[in-house]
Amino acid sequence: MNLINKGISVLFITGLIWSCEDDDYTTIAPEASSGGETMSVLSSFSATPGPDGDGNEDGTYITVTPVSVGVDSYIVDFGDPDSTSDVITISEQGGSASYDYPNSDEEVEYTITVTTKAAGQDDIIKSDEITVTHSPNxxxxxxxxxxxxxxxxxxIFSDGIDFDGGFLPYGESLDAIETNIVTTTASENEVIQYSRLGENDAVLSFGTEDKPEEIIVAEAFAAPANDDPDGIGATDIHFDVYSDFATGIDKLKITLINDDSGDEYVLDGVELTDGEWASLDYDLATDFSAPVVRIDQIKFELGTGGTANSNATIHVDNIYLSKDPTSEILxxxxxxxxxxxxxxxxxDGNTDAFNGSSDGSWTNYDGSDNGSKTRGAKWSSSTSGGPLNSASSRYGYQALTLTPDTDYILExxxxxxxxxxxxxxxxxxMVAVVLDGHFTDGADAIAAESSNLASHVGTIAEGKFSDTVGTSVQVPFTSNESGEVAIWLYAVTSVDGWFDNVKVYEAP
Known part of the structure; x- marks a missing residue:
């Protein structure tokens, strides 16, 4: 039975083809065959992305559905030049064919060609380009x-410190990073997503192209100024890495890059955890191929002996340096x-610690005579706390982890x-307090002053520090059961006051 007879008008059906370039559809004009008792029509075909057989939906799995009448079968050529299995036959009208394009590149153009087959009819051939964009989940x-x-x-990359159900900003951090992709998870926490690691590497650069940054490991937490002593350095680096092995990788290679010297510090064969976040911590002095001195970039690759599956995708979060808890004042x-x-x-306060000063003690931190004033920490009437507490008050705070139940001296x-x-x-x-515990909020530290381990209120007012002026104090205390204590400094004064040379050490 003829589906469409010669001389009868044909209702052409407008079809759709998917394009990633503009997230829209392109209309393809219909074409009709001629010859024989019937006429077959290929109005159009659609090419749409969707989930593959495993439910993975990354934009590379494309289904072609021809829109036609009077056709026995179709041959669909998906146009992948690197494949011998990209030509698929659809054996019946109304059917479809699917093909999973490779994902070694983020975006590739392919030409899809559909050829109709019908007994007694000429073949109808339609072609069009699509842009396949690999978009990992x-x-x-x-x-x-x-x-x-x-x-x-x-x-380096992290939303903040977890506090009371939210994020606190870091005290020390990079100003910016540049990386391939940053995505947002369901929990509204930004994570970095890297894909195609089987054939590519992924680089996180510090700063921006116009203003690059670097991390000097020995000075990560504070860099010395002028001829001052050494800074405060980091000891470890942390990564949180997620990989679903069906679409990711099972082993990771991490390289810390020193652009200044050209050195690379390599850690290969890092074992990941299938379908879970892996918490990874490494010693900067011993765990890499050489002690890490400076970091300008971090590179992630497939680890030696590892397998890259499907998207070869990992997610990375909470990249940060750390230092060991200190038992000495820094x-x-x-x-x-x-x-x-x-x-x-x-x-209801601010986190500024004290005023800048160059009117500190004439004695160096090691006890030697400097012959002139040093830096010091200054308070004024406007930054005083205690009974003068206001939104402008400043408090110096430093947490220590000491040996539990041990006698110490605050000097x-x-x-x-x-x-x-x-x-x-x-x-x-001038008030110095040894707080019983560690605190995050200054308001909690103020409330804890009444249950302190020790305190001293200095009232000697003889003028600025000089070669003859300055009062030295030693305050004995015993650490608590946890060893977690904090030093809390502030002033209550109508004029300027200073602290300097603050130390904590075990009692002799």
């Missing part, structure tokens, strides 16, 4: 954010400005101006 989860002492972490001479002395947050020097002024109730004073 976004992982629907995110790893736990860092917790603990904010001052011990330098962020930057106790304030040569590195406020480094290590800022509390993470302060409800420091202070000075207060002797200028005439209306003093606060109780007189002008």
């Amino acid at each position: 976004v992982v629907g989860s995110a790893p736990a954010s860092p917790t603990g002492n904010r001052a011990d972490v330098f962020a 930057n106790g001479g304030f040569d590195l400005s406020t480094a290590q002395w800022k509390i993470a947050t302060h409800t 420091f020097e202070y000075a207060i101006k002797d200028d005439q002024s209306d003093d606060p109730i109780g007189g002008r004073r």
Whole structure:
């Protein structure tokens, strides 16, 4: 039975073909065969992305569906020049054919050709170009954010410190990064997504092209200024990495790149965990192919002996440097400005530690005579705390992890101006407190002052530090059961006051 007889009008059906270039559809004009008792018509065909047999939907699995009448079968050539299996026969009218394009490149143009076959009819051939864009799935989860002492972490890529169900910003971090892809997970936590690692590597660069950055490992937390002593360095690097082995890789190679010297610090064969976030921590001095000195880029590749499947995709989050918890005061001479002395947050207050100063003690941190003033930490009437507490008050905070239940000494020097002024109730004073525990919020630290392990209120006001002015104090205390204590410094004064040379050490 003839489906369409000669001389009878044909209703041409407009078809669609998918294009990634403009997320729209392109109309293809219909073509009809001639000859014989019937006429077959290939109006159009559609080419649409969708999930493959495993449910993976990355944009490379394309299904072609011809729109036609009077056709027995079709031959679909998906136009992949590197394949011998990209030509598929559709054995019946109304059927479709699917092909999974390779994903070694993010975006590739292919020409799809559909050829109709019908008894007694000429072949009808239609072709059009499509752009196949490989778009790997976004992982629907995110790893736990860092917790603990904010001052011990330098962020390369991470949303922040986990605190009270939200994120606190890092005290030290890169200004910016440049990377291939950044995606957002279902938990609204940004993660980096790298794909096609079987044939490519993925590089995370520090800073921007116009303003590159670098990390000097020995100075990650604070760089020395001028001829000051060494900075505060990092000891470890952390990565959270996710890979679903069906669409990812099972082994990872991480390379830290030093652009200054051309050195590369390599860690190969990193074992990942199938379908879970792997928490990876490495010692910068011992775990890589050489001790890490400087980092300008981080490169991720398929590890030696590993397998790259389907998308060859990994997700990376929480890339940060860390240092070991300290049992000694860092930057106790304030040569590195406020480094290590800022509390993470302060409800109804601010996180500034103290005023900048060049009127510190004439004694160096090692106890030697400097012959002139050093840096010091300064407070004024406007930045005083205690009973003068306001949104402008400043508090110096440093967390320590000491040997539990052990006797220690808190040592420091202070000075207060002797200028005439209306003093606060109780007189002008410099206050040093050993808090029982670690704190994130300055308001909580203030509330904990009443249950401190030790404190000293300095009231001697003889003027600025000089070769003859400055009061030295030693405050004994015993650490708590956890060993987690914090030093808390502030002033209550109508005139300027200073702390300097703050130390904590075991009692002799």
